[in-house]
Amino acid sequence: MNATTPTRRATWLMPYAIAVFAFIYLPVVVLVGYSFNRDGVGGFPPRHFTLHWYGLLFADDAIWDAVLNSLLVAAGSVALALTLGLLAALALDRADFPGKALFRRLVLLPLILPGIITGLSLLMFAVFAGAPLSLVTVFLGHGTALISVATTELFAGLQKMDRAQEEASLDLGATPWQTFWRVTLPNLKLPLIAAGLLIFTLSMDEIAVTFFLIGRDNTLPMEIWGRLRQGMTPEINAISTLIFVVSVVLISIWYRLRMRTLRNAS
Amino acid sequence: MYSRAYKSLVSLPPLLWVGIFLLLPYTLMLLHSFWLVRDGVIVHQWNLGNYAALFTRTVYLQVLLRTMRIAASVTICSLLLGYPLAYYVSFYSGVRKEILYQLVIVPLWISYLVRGYAWKTILGSDGVLNGFLQFAHITHAPVGFLLYSPFAVVLMLTHIYTPFVFLPIYAALESIPRPLLEASQDLGATASQTFLRVVLPLSMPGLLAGATFAFVLSLGDFLAPLLVGGASGTMIANVVQSLFGAAYDWPLGAAVAMCILVFTLTLLSLTETLEKRRSFK
Numbered sequence: 156m157n158a159t160t161p162t163r164r165a166t167w168l169m170p171y172a173i174a175v176f177a178f179i180y181l182p183v184v185v186l187v188g189y190s191f192n193r194d195g196v197g198g199f200p201p202r203h204f205t206l207h208w209y210g211l212l213f214a215d216d217a218i219w220d221a222v223l224n225s226l227l228v229a230a231g232s233v234a235l236a237l238t239l240g241l242l243a244a245l246a247l248d249r250a251d252f253p254g255k256a257l258f259r260r261l262v263l264l265p266l267i268l269p270g271i272i273t274g275l276s277l278l279m280f281a282v283f284a285g286a287p288l289s290l291v292t293v294f295l296g297h298g299t300a301l302i303s304v305a306t307t308e309l310f311a312g313l314q315k316m317d318r319a320q321e322e323a324s325l326d327l328g329a330t331p332w333q334t335f336w337r338v339t340l341p342n343l344k345l346p347l348i349a350a351g352l353l354i355f356t357l358s359m360d361e362i363a364v365t366f367f368l369i370g371r372d373n374t375l376p377m378e379i380w381g382r383l384r385q386g387m388t389p390e391i392n393a394i395s396t397l398i399f400v401v402s403v404v405l406i407s408i409w410y411r412l413r414m415r416t417l418r419n420a421s
Numbered sequence: 422m423y424s425r426a427y428k429s430l431v432s433l434p435p436l437l438w439v440g441i442f443l444l445l446p447y448t449l450m451l452l453h454s455f456w457l458v459r460d461g462v463i464v465h466q467w468n469l470g471n472y473a474a475l476f477t478r479t480v481y482l483q484v485l486l487r488t489m490r491i492a493a494s495v496t497i498c499s500l501l502l503g504y505p506l507a508y509y510v511s512f513y514s515g516v517r518k519e520i521l522y523q524l525v526i527v528p529l530w531i532s533y534l535v536r537g538y539a540w541k542t543i544l545g546s547d548g549v550l551n552g553f554l555q556f557a558h559i560t561h562a563p564v565g566f567l568l569y570s571p572f573a574v575v576l577m578l579t580h581i582y583t584p585f586v587f588l589p590i591y592a593a594l595e596s597i598p599r600p601l602l603e604a605s606q607d608l609g610a611t612a613s614q615t616f617l618r619v620v621l622p623l624s625m626p627g628l629l630a631g632a633t634f635a636f637v638l639s640l641g642d643f644l645a646p647l648l649v650g651g652a653s654g655t656m657i658a659n660v661v662q663s664l665f666g667a668a669y670d671w672p673l674g675a676a677v678a679m680c681i682l683v684f685t686l687t688l689l690s691l692t693e694t695l696e697k698r699r700s701f702k
Contacts, residue, residue, distance in 0.1 A: 172509040175502045179528050179583060182539030185549055189542065196542045199552030239435045246432035249423050254436075261439055264447070268685060269641020271658045272678050275665055276446035279675075283449055299442040302435070322422060331427050360532045362644060367665070376534050383648070387542060395535040406530045410523065 183399060190392035208389040218394060221378035228294045228374055229358040233351050235298030240305020240350065241343070247306070248313045263307070265300035270363025273300055278367040289370035296368045297358045304357065305350045312346030312416070345416045352409040356402060450682075453675035463671055471676035481660065481677070488657040491574055492639040498579040499635045503586035504628065508620075511594035522591070529584045537648040540577045544568040544649065569651025577649050578639045585638070586631035593627025594620070626696040633692040637685050657681060 189196050193203035212218060243262055247255070265273045277296045278288075286292060320342070324334040340347075362376040369377050375398075379391060455467050475481050510521045528536075543549045544567040551563040567573060597620060605615040621628075639645075643658035650656070657677065664674030 168505060168509045168513060172506050175506045175583070176524065178502065178580065179525070182536055182543065182580065183528070183531065185543055186535065186539040189549070197545060197547040197549060197552055199549055199556045239438050242431045243435035243439075246428070246435060250428035250432045252428075252432050252436070258436060258439065261443055262435070264443065267637070267689060268682060269638070269643075269658060271641055271643050271661060272450070272682055273446075275661070275674070275678060276450045277442075278665070279449040279453060279671070280442070280446035295442065299438070302439070318422075325422065331424060356530055360530075360534070362534055366644075376532065379534055379538070383538060383541070387538070387545075391538060392542070395532070395538060398532050398535055402530050402532065403527060406527055410526070 186392055187396045187399070190389055190396045192389060196387045196389055196392060208393040211390050212393045212397075215390065217373075218375070218378060221373045221375045224290055224372050225359050225375040228290055228297060229355045231294040232297035232301055232358040233354045235294070236301040236305045236354050237347060237351055239298075240302045241309050241347070243302060243306045244309035244313055245339075247310055263303050265364075266303040266307075270361075271367075274364040274367035277364065281368065287370065288368055290372050290374075292368040292370065293365050293374060296364045297361055300361075300364055301354045301357060304354055308346050308350035308353065309343060312343050315416075316342050345412050345419070349409055349412045349416065352405055352412070356405050356409075359398075360402075447682075450675050450678060453672050454679045456672045458670050458672055461669065471673045472680075474673060475676055475680065481657075484655060484660055485657050487571065487655070488640060491571055491578070491654075491656060492636050494575045495578040495582060495639040496632050496635045498575065499582045499586040500628065500632060502579065502583045503631060504590055506583075507587050507591040507594055507627075511591055525584050525587050525591075529588075533581065533644065536581060537577055537645060540573065540580065541568065541649055544573055544576075568649055569654065571650065571654045573649035573651075574645050574654040574656070577645050578635075578642060581645075582635040582638060585634050589627040589630035589634070590624060591627070593624040597623045629692050629696050633689060637688060641681055641685065 188201055190208055191204050191206070192201035193205040193207065194201070243258075246252070247259060252258075274296070277292070277299070281288060281292050316339075321334055321338050324338045325331065329337065360376060361374075362380065365374055365377055366380075373381065375394075379394065382388075382391060453463070454471055455469070456463055456465050457468055457470060458464065506525070510518060510525070514521050541548070545551070546563040546565050546568065548568070550567060551560075554560045554564065555562075601619055601623075602615055605619045606612075610618065641658050642656065643662050646654045646656045646659050650659075658681065661674050661677045661681070664670045664677065668674075
């Protein structure tokens, strides 16, 4: 590419890009920084370094109960969304049935619509079905809403898959059941793990749908939400910092897998 | 190659599940919007009163207008931040391209709540920004208007949706064949002409997709107003939320929600057709 014009344009573009990055990362830096600040969440500059808030956090049973609840809900959602998402992706890829176009759109709705609409619809359904609100309703809500993510990721995986392998397996006398377990599923390993990680992260963080389906026991975001109403303490910064670290680890795993899938496909 | 049994085995469970757990709930929402509340009980009496109320009570129209304004501001700000960033990363970042791309997508997965909370600590009257302003002797008393305002909502949502807007634009820019740019320059176009006549039109599908994302997602947000918006930053989804909560008028709330739903879907299918038409050119 011609080198003269681009460099001239890049002179203002680069500082601008740096500024945008600064804007994107500013809240994270502030958040992490003030989690070590003895004097609380406000004021400038943060003066006295302390691990006090982390100590408080580790002794805070309500938070860890909420973490456990969130982990349970997320694990259940991954199982539910992956199972149904895999079937849905197979159905969309291989079967023809009446209402297929409608089904495809319907599955994706929770991803497209504001969370409040899906959350309230599910709340009405829970009331209609006479189900008391609890972690079970939250799990069903997350699992159902996230079928969209599983279906999209796995459908993409299926489209890239080499059909000849399955044909060969069937021709060589394997039953469709054996073919599914020994050929189809192993071929989808990477998209399955990637989708699972994504669903897990999204469920751990979900709040718009959870807001309307939560019962007595809190998930972690709802516990934090409740505390925000009482005022801000650096303990929330501390838990946020931990959430941030965990999400970065999960994303980098997800990203690696994604890249490997793309490389395998090409 | 797949037997009938196989096909029904894979399609029936998701069809049933989606029918029961998505179609039915959304339908319930639609039905509720035609019912009414009498003496604190939902009565299944069909009427259009909820929709009529929506369009005649000025309170709702005001909030709706504000919501549109906020969503439009978020869209424009995210584009102003996201487009140049995508343009830089795609065209000028050189060997750092991969790492910069990752730096943009990491914040995409940082908890929504965590980011909202962070802005709250920054903008509050005894927050970080006010502390900084006084520390630097720019102001002497805390500036109060930062938090609990439409401005705070726009800021927080722009922060959240800039990476969202970046992604489709970046993808569109990446798919532009580089020889096209050389051709444009060789034929005597200036850098800005090349940008306006080649790069911008070719990245339009990505730009449209990003803008739609940002607009639709901010339109239905109720958490940002609760976190940083205050009374003056109330949005339409907050109206829905309070109608389902304290006000206990589910039918009216359902009607407002249906309007958001229909508007969202219309907008999405509109941009979808636009994108398709654009990308075939």
